[in-house]
Structures are given as structure tokens and as C-alpha cells.
Amino acid sequence: MTKPIQAIRGMNxxxxxxxxxxxRIEQQVIGVLGAYGYREIRLPIVEQTELYRRSIxxxxxxxxxxxxxxxxxxxxxxxxxxxxxxxxxRAGIENGLLYNQIQRLWYCGPMFRHERPQKGRYRQFHxxxxxxxxxxxxxxxxxxxxxxxxxxxxxxxxxxxxEINTLGTPHSRAGYRTRLVDxxxxxxxxxxxDSRRRLTTNPLRILDSKNxxxxxLIAAAPSLLDHIDDESxxxxxxxxxxxxxxxxxxxxxxxxxRGLDYYTRTVFEWVSSQLGAQATVCxxxxxxxxxxxxxxxxxxxAGFAIGLERLVEICGLSQAxxxxxxxxQVYVTMLGERAEREGLALAEALRDRGxxxxxxxxxGALKNQLKRADRSGATFAVLLGEDExxxxxxxxxxxRADEAQQQLSQAALGAYLxxxxxxxxx
RNA sequence: GUGAGCGUAGCUCAGUUGGUUAGAGUCCCGGAUUGUGAUUCCGGUUGUCGUGGGUUCGAGUCCCAUCGCUCACCCCA
Numbered sequence: 001m002t003k004p005i006q007a008i009r010g011m012n013x014x015x016x017x018x019x020x021x022x023x024r025i026e027q028q029v030i031g032v033l034g035a036y037g038y039r040e041i042r043l044p045i046v047e048q049t050e051l052y053r054r055s056i057x058x059x060x061x062x063x064x065x066x067x068x069x070x071x072x073x074x075x076x077x078x079x080x081x082x083x084x085x086x087x088x089x090r091a092g093i094e095n096g097l098l099y100n101q102i103q104r105l106w107y108c109g110p111m112f113r114h115e116r117p118q119k120g121r122y123r124q125f126h127x128x129x130x131x132x133x134x135x136x137x138x139x140x141x142x143x144x145x146x147x148x149x150x151x152x153x154x155x156x157x158x159x160x161x162x163e164i165n166t167l168g169t170p171h172s173r174a175g176y177r178t179r180l181v182d183x184x185x186x187x188x189x190x191x192x193x194d195s196r197r198r199l200t201t202n203p204l205r206i207l208d209s210k211n212x213x214x215x216x217l218i219a220a221a222p223s224l225l226d227h228i229d230d231e232s233x234x235x236x237x238x239x240x241x242x243x244x245x246x247x248x249x250x251x252x253x254x255x256x257x258r259g260l261d262y263y264t265r266t267v268f269e270w271v272s273s274q275l276g277a278q279a280t281v282c283x284x285x286x287x288x289x290x291x292x293x294x295x296x297x298x299x300x301x302a303g304f305a306i307g308l309e310r311l312v313e314i315c316g317l318s319q320a321x322x323x324x325x326x327x328x329q330v331y332v333t334m335l336g337e338r339a340e341r342e343g344l345a346l347a348e349a350l351r352d353r354g355x356x357x358x359x360x361x362x363x364g365a366l367k368n369q370l371k372r373a374d375r376s377g378a379t380f381a382v383l384l385g386e387d388e389x390x391x392x393x394x395x396x397x398x399x400r401a402d403e404a405q406q407q408l409s410q411a412a413l414g415a416y417l418x419x420x421x422x423x424x425x426x
Numbered sequence: 427g428u429g430a431g432c433g434u435a436g437c438u439c440a441g442u443u444g445g446u447u448a449g450a451g452u453c454c455c456g457g458a459u460u461g462u463g464a465u466u467c468c469g470g471u472u473g474u475c476g477u478g479g480g481u482u483c484g485a486g487u488c489c490c491a492u493c494g495c496u497c498a499c500c501c502c503a
Contacts, residue, residue: 120435374463
């Protein structure tokens with residue numbers, strides 16, 4: 001045997017049982033999005049590298065070391081999308097969807113980041129992304145959050161909690177950042193290497209550190225909420241009022257910081273305790289500056305992304321049993337050359353009548369063919385041998401109930417099976 | 427990129443202080459029924475013990491390297 005080729009690390013196959021569970025969950029998600037008037041948009045998986053450099057931020061981990069980038073044959077620098085928002089905004093600008101318009105959009109598909117795989121984190125992973133353009137008020141922020149809450153209810157999820165925060169405007173955040181760096185620099189001795197590095201790259205993330213040695217220092221740090229501008233504070237207060245009014249429970253987490261540079265004002269995150277270290281199932285927020293930053297007219301925007309691997313993981317834990325795909329209804333066994341020839345035609349005729357039919361293939365003793373019929377999940381087996389063929393008949397055996405085997409004309413077979421399967425009235 | 431744990435049949439796993447020809451269940455195939463499944467009985471194939479070195483009379487077992495998987499750090503959906 002030659003050496004088999006393996007899948008790329010962190011890129012997983014979804015086998016039929018898993019694919020079925022995924023599709024079921026995706027359909028639930030899409031159903032809820034549709035109920036809020038969101039429409040699907042399909043976007044390329046590859047974009048110019050520059051798009052991500054300009055949107056996600058030059059100094060983020062994603063851009064610095066996680067992107068799958070390569071030179072196209074003509075020398076263009078392309079990248080497998082590490083997230084969906086940038087591409088969606090690019091498409092919106094390019095196709096005139098955002099100019100003086102309100103848009104509610106969603107998309108679904110694979111994203112790529114070169115990280116070390118672990119539970120809930122893969123190099124090819126899948127997101128459902130939702131973006132709302134042209135609305136600057138907190139009502140749309142609330143709508144996005146309420147929509148996700150409805151989705152969790154639809155999926156029967158209970159172990160999932162909402163955290164919200166506001167980042168203010170880029171200007172007020174920059175001021176806070178300076179204050180924070182000043183504060184931390186005076187206490188640098190206690191820092192671990194990671195936090196020391198973050199001091200220059202992303203100081204706000206130090207607030208999120210898991211190092212218990214820093215918890216006292218972090219608790220005493222200046223708070224972002226004390227430094228944001230009045231308009232952002234009013235926006236945030238109004239959002240909380242709207243969520244309260246809708247009866248939604250949440251926790252204000254002043255240390256909640258998104259990793260991508262384009263977020264402004266509202267950010268939120270849904271977390272579950274069932275996912276290990278990668279607890280975030282869904283996260284998003286407002287990004288009022290991004291459209292302009294990518295060459296469009298200034299346009300307020302907000303959105304979120306759901307990590308499908310993580311969502312499927314916690315759905316699997318809450319749904320004890322997962323129903324299977326609709327099984328085939330009829331299995332056709334065939335003995336002999338003539339039966340094999342006529343059986344294929346007979347199966348086609350049954351499918352013409354709307355039946356799901358599995359045809360035996362590669363011969364085998366009748367005993368084996370019936371074994372396969374049983375395993376296929378079919379309700380009825382149709383037996384075709386020399387005897388049946390010579391008389392234009394077919395034998396029908398019920399595989400799920402103890403009843404006498406029938407023999408009837410091939411012409412009457414379709415109607416009989418439809419009636420017995422409950423597709424036509426008796 | 428860093429660290430830890432784990433790699434034995436298609437799948438789930440056993441394998442003693444290093445000891446003969448590496449085991450069980452499941453799955454698959456054949457038979458008990460010249461054409462009748464899911465139960466039962468009988469028989470059969472499961473394999474470069476992840477890979478490559480080393481120690482030893484002898485390595486699935488000990489050591490080193492390497493690859494892969496898993497979890498965590500980091501990062502994030």
C-alpha cells in the first residue's frame with residue numbers, strides 16, 4: 001500500500017452523521033434570521049490580502065501570523081478569508097448596497113486561520129455571519145442580540161450567557177489606552193511575558209488576562225467606562241434599557257475587548273461553560289468606521305458571527321438523541337442477470353412515483369441482499385428473481401413488521417407501496 | 427509559536443517486572459436454509475504495534491528523534 005494522504009491539520013471532514021446534524025442546525029439558524037428579515041449574501045472565500053490588513057488591523061495576531069496568504073499566478077497577494085465582515089463590506093461597497101441604504105445580510109461558510117488546533121478552534125472553521133448596515137441607533141444592536149437569544153431558545157440551549165460592553169469611539173478609546181499604558185508601565189515588574197508584549201500591541205487585552213497573579217493589578221486599573229465619550233455612554237445606556245425591556249439577562253463586562261480593530265461602541269459575546277477554553281459561541285458588535293475605512297461613504301454598521309463548530313458542539317450536548325436522515329423506503333433485491341436488468345428499470349419506475357429506492361448492487365446471495373436491505377433502514381424489500389420476472393410479478397416483504405410476504409404485479413407495485421407507506425390514503 | 431498527555435485490526439480497546447507465533451469485542455465475508463434480514467450456532471480475513479534509530483540474547487513494553495491526535499497557553503467564532 002502506498003502512503004495515504006492525510007487531511008491538513010486543523011481541517012476536518014464532516015462525515016454523514018455529523019453533516020446531517022450540521023445541516024439541521026444551520027436550517028434552524030437560517031430560519032430565525034429570515035424571521036427578522038435578513039437576506040443571504042454569498043461571498044468569495046479568497047480576497048486581496050490588503051482588504052484584511054486594512055480592516056482587521058496590522059498589528060493583530062490574525063494579520064501578523066494567522067492568515068493563509070499566497071501569491072496568485074499574476075503576482076497578486078491573496079488570502080483565504082480569516083473572517084467574513086471585511087469581505088461583506090467590500091462587496092456592499094462594490095455593488096452599491098450600502099449607499100444611503102439599510103441592509104440586513106447574512107452569510108455562512110468556512111474561514112481560515114493558521115492557529116494551533118484545540119477544542120473549539122480549527123484552522124478551517126465555519127461561521128454564520130450577520131451584518132446590518134445604515135442604522136446608527138442602539139435599536140439595531142438590540143435587534144441583533146435578541147435575534148441570537150431567540151436562536152438559542154429555538155435550539156434548546158440553556159447554558160449560554162450574554163456579556164456586553166462598550167468600547168466608545170476610536171478617539172475616546174485612544175485616550176483611555178494612553179491612561180491604561182501609563183498605569184501598567186508603573187507596575188511592569190509583576191508582568192508575565194505575554195502581558196509585557198501586549199503593552200505595546202494591544203494593552204486593552206491585558207484586562208482579559210487569565211494570569212491570577214495579575215488579577216489585583218487589573219481590578220485596580222482605570223476603567224474604560226469612565227473614559228468613553230458622552231454619546232457612546234448614552235448609546236450604551238439606551239441599549240441596556242432596550243435589553244431590559246425585552247427581559248433579556250446580561251452581564252456588563254468592562255473587560256470585554258474584541259480582538260479586531262474595527263469595533264466601536266457596542267460589543268457583545270455569548271459564552272458557554274461547555275466549550276473548554278474557547279468559550280465564545282457568538283460575538284460581535286458595532287463597527288461604524290469600517291465602511292469608510294474600506295473606501296465607502298461613512299455608514300454605521302453592526303454585526304456578529306457564530307462559530308458553527310462551537311454551536312454544534314453545545315447543541316450535541318443538549319440534544320440527547322439526534323434523529324436520522326429520512327431513510328430509504330424500498331430496497332430492491334435481485335437474483336440473476338434478468339432480474340438485475342429489470343430491477344433497475346423497476347426501481348426507476350418506483351422513483352418516478354416519488355419513492356426513495358435503494359437498489360442492490362454487486363450481487364450476493366439473497367440472504368446477504370436482505371441483510372443489506374435491513375441495514376439500509378428501508379421499510380419494504382422488493383424481491384425480484386427468475387420466477388417473478390417470468391410472470392411480471394414482484395414479491396414484497398415488510399422488513400419492519402411480521403406479516404405475510406405479498407406477491408403482486410410489477411404494474412401495481414408503486415401504488416401498493418405508496419399506500420402501505422402512508423403516502424396515499426388506503 | 428510554547429507546554430503536557432496519548433498513538434496496538436476499519437471501529438472500541440486488552441496486552442503483566444522486557445520473554446515464544448500480538449489478543450478480545452464489533453464490523454465484514456462464507457456456511458447451518460439450491461430464493462428470505464434483524465436473534466442463534468459454526469468457520470474465516472483483520473495488523474509494516476504511528477515512523478525511524480538505539481539499548482538488550484530478546485522491545486508492543488525501556489531510551490532518543492520524528493510525525494500525528496488531544497487538551498491547555500496564546501488568540502478568537
